[in-house]
Amino acid sequence: xxxxLDIFSPKTIVLELLLVGICILDDPSVISVFISENxxxxxxxxxxxxxxxxxxxxxxxxxxQMTTRNLMEVFLSGVLGMVIDIDHFIAAGSLSLNAxxxxxxxxxxxxxxxxxxxFMLLYSLQQCRQFSGILASVPWIFLLAWTSHHMRDGIRHGxxxxxxxxTQVIPKWLYIGVISLCxxxxxxxxxxxxxxxxxxxxxxxxxxxxxxxx
Ligand SMILES: [Zn+2]
Numbered sequence: 486x487x488x489x490l491d492i493f494s495p496k497t498i499v500l501e502l503l504l505v506g507i508c509i510l511d512d513p514s515v516i517s518v519f520i521s522e523n524x525x526x527x528x529x530x531x532x533x534x535x536x537x538x539x540x541x542x543x544x545x546x547x548x549x550q551m552t553t554r555n556l557m558e559v560f561l562s563g564v565l566g567m568v569i570d571i572d573h574f575i576a577a578g579s580l581s582l583n584a585x586x587x588x589x590x591x592x593x594x595x596x597x598x599x600x601x602x603x604f605m606l607l608y609s610l611q612q613c614r615q616f617s618g619i620l621a622s623v624p625w626i627f628l629l630a631w632t633s634h635h636m637r638d639g640i641r642h643g644x645x646x647x648x649x650x651x652t653q654v655i656p657k658w659l660y661i662g663v664i665s666l667c668x669x670x671x672x673x674x675x676x677x678x679x680x681x682x683x684x685x686x687x688x689x690x691x692x693x694x695x696x697x698x699x
Pocket of ligand 1: 595
């Protein structure tokens, strides 16, 4: 029972509030107060925000246990949250920021259908090969990081589910709800899969390993 309380531990609540605060303040009207109109600065802040939200999301899943493995997973989540936008440059066929941000259609990694497809491939691979360590968490880190990126982009462009079509622009309340709830849901899945035999591998609130293998 105690382990379920970890989902709503004080440090989890503080991090959740921080995450929600970032999502609320992550608005062009707020950012323009602090950041110049320089496109490079804006792109850097935008990319960093994707990374911070993805990293904080996985930090919530790890129950804020600062093990080396968890920190590496948090770092990986941040990188995965940012790397999607590389498709702007690939689609533009140029390293020019102007070209990358002037595309007439959304680049391929912003197809939200890919999230489910890639996640299922990674999860199937994980089930077949029974990876351990960080590799075992990769499917879930990917799922959380990419979902957060697509949802954040969705408040400006909607979600694009090729070949089916696109949604309207996502309301900000829905975006914040998904961003704040997904880590907790994933954390609950981690809890459900904990068993005595897993403790040596996954850690728990009592052994303080705090790893998040799913
Ligand atoms: Zn993007």
